Amino acid sequence: MESPLVQLKDVGFGYGPEPVLDGVDLTVGRGDYLGLIGPNGSGKTTLLKLILGTLPAPRRGEIRLFGTPAAQFKERWKIGYVAQKAASFNSGFPATVEEVVMTGLVARRGLWRVLTGEDRKAARAALEQVGMLSFKDRMIGRLSGGQQQRVFIARALVSRPELLILDEPTVGVDVQAESQFYQLIRDLRASMGLTVMLVSHDIGAVAHEVTSLACLNRRLFYHGSPDDFGTEEQLCELYGHPVRSIHHHHH
Amino acid sequence: MLDMFTYSFMQRALVAGIAVAIVCPAIGVFLVMRRLAQYGDTLAHVSLVGVAAGVLTKVFPMATGLVFSVLASLGMDWLRQRYAKFSELSLAIMAPTSLALAMVLARSEVMSYLFGSVVTVDNEKLYLIGGLGLLVLAVLLLLYKELLSVSFDEEQARVGGVPVAFVNTVFMVLTAMTVAMAMSVVGVLLVSALIVVPVATALQIARSFRGTLTISVLTGVASVVVGLVVSYWLNLMPGVAVTLTAVAGLLLVLGYKRIAGIEE
Numbered sequence A: 001m002e003s004p005l006v007q008l009k010d011v012g013f014g015y016g017p018e019p020v021l022d023g024v025d026l027t028v029g030r031g032d033y034l035g036l037i038g039p040n041g042s043g044k045t046t047l048l049k050l051i052l053g054t055l056p057a058p059r060r061g062e063i064r065l066f067g068t069p070a071a072q073f074k075e076r077w078k079i080g081y082v083a084q085k086a087a088s089f090n091s092g093f094p095a096t097v098e099e100v101v102m103t104g105l106v107a108r109r110g111l112w113r114v115l116t117g118e119d120r121k122a123a124r125a126a127l128e129q130v131g132m133l134s135f136k137d138r139m140i141g142r143l144s145g146g147q148q149q150r151v152f153i154a155r156a157l158v159s160r161p162e163l164l165i166l167d168e169p170t171v172g173v174d175v176q177a178e179s180q181f182y183q184l185i186r187d188l189r190a191s192m193g194l195t196v197m198l199v200s201h202d203i204g205a206v207a208h209e210v211t212s213l214a215c216l217n218r219r220l221f222y223h224g225s226p227d228d229f230g231t232e233e234q235l236c237e238l239y240g241h242p243v244r245s246i247h248h249h250h251h
Numbered sequence B: 001m002l003d004m005f006t007y008s009f010m011q012r013a014l015v016a017g018i019a020v021a022i023v024c025p026a027i028g029v030f031l032v033m034r035r036l037a038q039y040g041d042t043l044a045h046v047s048l049v050g051v052a053a054g055v056l057t058k059v060f061p062m063a064t065g066l067v068f069s070v071l072a073s074l075g076m077d078w079l080r081q082r083y084a085k086f087s088e089l090s091l092a093i094m095a096p097t098s099l100a101l102a103m104v105l106a107r108s109e110v111m112s113y114l115f116g117s118v119v120t121v122d123n124e125k126l127y128l129i130g131g132l133g134l135l136v137l138a139v140l141l142l143l144y145k146e147l148l149s150v151s152f153d154e155e156q157a158r159v160g161g162v163p164v165a166f167v168n169t170v171f172m173v174l175t176a177m178t179v180a181m182a183m184s185v186v187g188v189l190l191v192s193a194l195i196v197v198p199v200a201t202a203l204q205i206a207r208s209f210r211g212t213l214t215i216s217v218l219t220g221v222a223s224v225v226v227g228l229v230v231s232y233w234l235n236l237m238p239g240v241a242v243t244l245t246a247v248a249g250l251l252l253v254l255g256y257k258r259i260a261g262i263e264e
Ligand SMILES: Nc1ncnc2c1ncn2[C@@H]1O[C@H](COP(=O)(O)OP(=O)(O)OP(=O)(O)O)[C@@H](O)[C@H]1O
Pocket: A015, A016, A020, A038, A039, A040, A041, A042, A043, A044, A045, A046, A047, A084
């Protein structure tokens, strides 16, 4: 049997003495579409960063990526990542959309090698996928937030990853762009067989899209089908106060 | 009109000046984009202590300046990574402290490094400048894609598997080499002008990163060539003339955009 793409076992982590994550078990198999929800400060971004390897190793537990312990995992290009607040880059940076997308190929190409015409083609294909090809020569800072978001998704896709990790990708994006975004993920999953981990605060929309839902608040409160989740009690427990139930939401 | 370049000392000055003019703005583009422009300036000041040490110990001062510059760059990179509070303030304190220290150690030699001395470039200096210039340029081109990716978004580069720490360290060493070669030509006080001003000009014109890099270098070279001619005519210090030429270029571009009504 193929090992899961992401496997967390009893993971505990803290930046200081206070635990931010505690006893988290989470498995993401190939083809899964995992929605990760939880209140502000509940450790969602921290969890993603542990997977991505930008934080020190967890205090407790184990993380495996594609079956390999995270510390030994070298094929980083297999994981595409779109950060929370991706638009916080220097908006005066003088790079074109195409140049930005090509930075997604740097590690895969390797040190001391130059990017080739083939890489340029790959960048254009990724831009085509997110519907931004006609913007390829625009300066990145001259795009709207939603357009930049698409470019960053293209950058994450250009290395042909198997797992795409998105941290609150629809924040600051209008309703139409949001539904286009979910459509895009559906298309990518269908065309590339992409596995997706998505953090969001929009419980209604997420529950509607994903194949499994994980609810985090330091500990993992729920992990399973979105259909079995959503009682008022569960949401209260997670957020500590009443939240509008997902069953009131219509997509 | 250009018969000044029939003198061999002016030819050497021209070659050394062009080498510096290619490398400074090329490094400068990445420094400016990473908001590290102040590093170049501070490094130049710290290298002065190295120059002074070279004078005192009767070693080739440009070489000791280079060694100090490289060590200082590694030290500052180390501090930058460990202490979030290692800021512009620390850099701003290091620069005048180093200058003062260097002045105490070897006043007269240090003075000539303050404003540079293009016209006293001898063969020994010229080879060192040329060699360093080629080395810096070659590594810069080989690491172009990594440097662009790290400058644009360091975290994203790290996540993607780019060896960010390695790239940063190599880049700091390249910056130190650039500063060391530039300070003997345009002088410590003007190094940062040649690192920053052509980049500022390019940012007004370019519509891509590659374009920014190209225009920065072309602007830098033009500033040095025109500056050298002007310094010869008006009997100005070369570094001063080069800096004022570069700034005039920037003002010209800004003025043209204003008149032509090109909006930012
Ligand atoms: N770099 C850091 N240093 C120290 N503490 C941090 C750091 N980053 C996050 N924290 C703390 O860790 C906890 C979890 O933060 P995290 O960013 O993972 O939350 P989140 O679930 O992503 O929140 P949000 O919904 O606001 O994005 C918070 O209490 C936060 O203050």
